[in-house]
Structure formats: C-alpha cells, structure tokens
Amino acid sequence: MTTTISAVMNNLDSYPPPFRHQNSQTHYPDQVNSLSDPDPIPVIDLDGLNQNLDEPKKLEEACREWGLFRLANHGIPLTLLSQLHDLAKEIFSISFESKQASTANSPISYFWGTAALTPKGTALARGSQSINWLEGFNIPLSQLSEFEHQVPMLDSFRVLLEEYGNHLSRIAGMLYETMAKNLDLNPESSKPYLSEETGIVRVYRYPVNSDADAALGMEVHTDSSVLSILHQNDGVSGLEVLRDNHWQTVKPLSDSLIVNLGDMMQAISDDRFKSVKHRVKVNKQRDRISICYFVFPGEDVLIQSSTYKPFSYNDFRTQVQKDVKTLGYKVGLERFKINEDSN
Numbered sequence: 001m002t003t004t005i006s007a008v009m010n011n012l013d014s015y016p017p018p019f020r021h022q023n024s025q026t027h028y029p030d031q032v033n034s035l036s037d038p039d040p041i042p043v044i045d046l047d048g049l050n051q052n053l054d055e056p057k058k059l060e061e062a063c064r065e066w067g068l069f070r071l072a073n074h075g076i077p078l079t080l081l082s083q084l085h086d087l088a089k090e091i092f093s094i095s096f097e098s099k100q101a102s103t104a105n106s107p108i109s110y111f112w113g114t115a116a117l118t119p120k121g122t123a124l125a126r127g128s129q130s131i132n133w134l135e136g137f138n139i140p141l142s143q144l145s146e147f148e149h150q151v152p153m154l155d156s157f158r159v160l161l162e163e164y165g166n167h168l169s170r171i172a173g174m175l176y177e178t179m180a181k182n183l184d185l186n187p188e189s190s191k192p193y194l195s196e197e198t199g200i201v202r203v204y205r206y207p208v209n210s211d212a213d214a215a216l217g218m219e220v221h222t223d224s225s226v227l228s229i230l231h232q233n234d235g236v237s238g239l240e241v242l243r244d245n246h247w248q249t250v251k252p253l254s255d256s257l258i259v260n261l262g263d264m265m266q267a268i269s270d271d272r273f274k275s276v277k278h279r280v281k282v283n284k285q286r287d288r289i290s291i292c293y294f295v296f297p298g299e300d301v302l303i304q305s306s307t308y309k310p311f312s313y314n315d316f317r318t319q320v321q322k323d324v325k326t327l328g329y330k331v332g333l334e335r336f337k338i339n340e341d342s343n
C-alpha cells in the first residue's frame with residue numbers, strides 16, 4: 001500500500017487524537033539550562049571496566065545503591081545516535097494513520113497511550129490506569145531484517161537500528177559479565193540469564209504538554225528486563241529516578257547512555273542489586289524522544305535464587321500481563337517471593 005508519508009511533517013495530525021489539543025510547540029531554548037552542573041547519577045566508564053581496577057567496584061556500588069547509572073565511553077559513534085534521533089523525529093511527524101499503517105503485517109508495532117504491551121507488541125488493554133502521554137514503536141531486534149520497507153525513510157531506520165542493536169548487545173554483554181563477576185555467580189549457570197536474542201528497542205515520543213501536571217509520559221514502574229539501556233536527546237528532560245524517596249531528574253546528556261537494572265537482574269542478584277523505580281514526566285516545552293533497549297533472560301531459563309521461587313521470564317511476563325489486565329497494574333517480583341504468604 002502507498003502511504004502519504006512525506007506529506008505531513010510536524011503537523012497536529014501526527015499525534016494520536018487525544019494528544020492534539022496540547023501541542024502548542026513553539027521554539028524555546030533548551031529546557032535544561034544547567035546542563036553543565038553535574039547530576040548525582042553515578043558515571044561508569046565502559047572502556048575502563050577492563051582496564052581500571054576501580055571501575056568494576058564502582059559499577060557494583062551503582063547497581064546496589066542506585067540500580068541506575070550513566071555510561072560513558074560506550075563506543076557508539078555519536079553520529080549514529082544523532083542520525084537515529086533525527087530519523088525518529090521525522091518518522092513520528094508523519095500522520096498518525098500512516099504510522100499505524102506503516103507497521104501493519106510487520107514484526108514492528110506502533111502503540112500509544114500505554115507502554116504496557118502484549119508479547120506481540122500491541123497495547124495491552126488495562127483497568128483503571130490513566131493514559132500515558134506517549135507514542136512509540138516496538139522493535140524486536142531479532143526480527144528486524146524481516147522489516148524491509150518500500151518507504152526509504154523506514155528502511156533507513158531499519159539499517160540504523162540494526163547497527164545500534166549490535167552495539168547495544170555488545171554493551172549489555174560487557175556490563176552483565178562484570179555484574180555476574182561482582183555477584184560471584186557461576187559463569188556457566190548465569191550466562192543464559194542474559195539472552196541477546198531477546199533484545200528489543202522501543203522508540204518513544206512524549207508529546208509536549210503545557211500542562212505537565214496533567215499526565216505522566218510514563219507512570220512509575222520498574223522494568224521487567226535484566227538491563228535497560230536508553231538514550232535521550234539533548235536538552236529535553238523527563239526521566240526521573242526514585243532515590244531515597246526523592247525523584248531525581250536524570251539529565252539528558254546526549255553523549256552518554258543511561259543504564260537501569262530491571263526485575264530480572266534484581267532476582268538474579270538475590271536482591272543485592274536493585275530494579276529501580278522510575279517515571280517519565282512530559283516536557284512543557286518540547287516533544288521528547290528517547291530510544292530504549294531492553295534485554296531479557298532466555299524465555300524458559302529458570303532463575304534460581306534464595307529469595308524467589310524458581311521462575312522463568314515467561315512465567316514472569318504471563319503474571320504481569322494477568323495483573324495488568326485484572327488489577328490495572330504490575331505487581332512484579334513480589335508475586336514470586338518465597339514465603340510471600342507466611343508473613
């Protein structure tokens with residue numbers, strides 16, 4: 001089918017209908033005016049992990065105390081990151097209907113209003129939760145090559161994502177190896193807990209909303225992954241992490257990545273590392289785009305720990321989907337705790 005992809009750039013009709021009235025986007029200077037001030041997020045030097053004796057220790061501390069860190073010297077060319085963001089911005093600005101049509105019959109899915117998706121990538125209908133102020137594409141990396149698209153812009157996106165995905169699985173592998181050593185895990189049995197074939201990328205746009213208190217871009221949650229690695233575009237803030245009961249803004253610095261640990265890592269580590277709570281605020285002045293990578297254990301690999309009953313990622317995901325449908329929210333790891341009922 002032919003889509004009128006090039007026709008509509010940055011028009012209101014690129015937004016899902018409920019998001020249209022708030023989009024009075026004018027050109028403001030970058031919202032974060034104190035980018036030069038360091039934020040308190042720990043910084044890990046990926047290059048230094050194998051060279052500098054202190055770096056693995058710093059990583060261990062960040063995983064234990066924060067469950068999140070900034071990653072410097074990650075080896076991804078900055079041009080690749082900016083090309084990805086530029087193209088994502090262009091793709092989001094085509095009409096809502098074209099975005100829906102562009103991914104029909106493909107492993108990629110387009111969603112909006114919620115980030116809770118079924119395993120196939122479609123938005124999960126849920127109970128009482130309010131709408132999340134976002135739209136996105138869900139891209140399972142192992143199926144990306146099936147997405148050869150006639151529309152050049154979308155095909156270029158596939159090519160960039162393939163390159164990005166290769167970097168991300170390299171980075172996740174390196175980080176996980178050091179974390180497993182830090183935790184003294186048996187190298188053989190802990191290896192399948194990170195399965196690079198499970199990698200997915202989600203590209204989000206959080207439409208600008210001048211009433212930033214009205215809705216969250218993404219509600220408070222923990223990720224279900226082993227590791228999540230995200231890139232935010234320069235200067236448009238939104239991501240916040242819960243640290244000592246305070247919400248801490250994670251500054252959008254485009255030359256670094258943000259890594260956060262998910263529920264699977266918390267279980268693998270027997271609760272020594274933490275799956276961190278985070279949320280996304282909508283930006284009052286500009287649309288925000290982020291590109292997030294998630295990696296999981298092999299679906300049926302049993303995670304063994306002393307805190308949780310043995311469970312696979314498949315068991316976990318099925319339970320989460322059930323809870324989101326029936327309760328309206330994810331209960332998460334608590335469902336698998338040993339002696340959950342006896343205290």
Ligand SMILES: O=C(O)CCC(=O)C(=O)O
Pocket residue numbers: 115202204218223230232239278280290291292
């Ligand atoms: O967009 C972001 O910065 C974070 C997204 C996120 O937390 C998620 O997809 O789980």
Ligand SMILES: [Fe+2]
Pocket residue numbers: 221222223228278
């Ligand atoms: Fe998240």
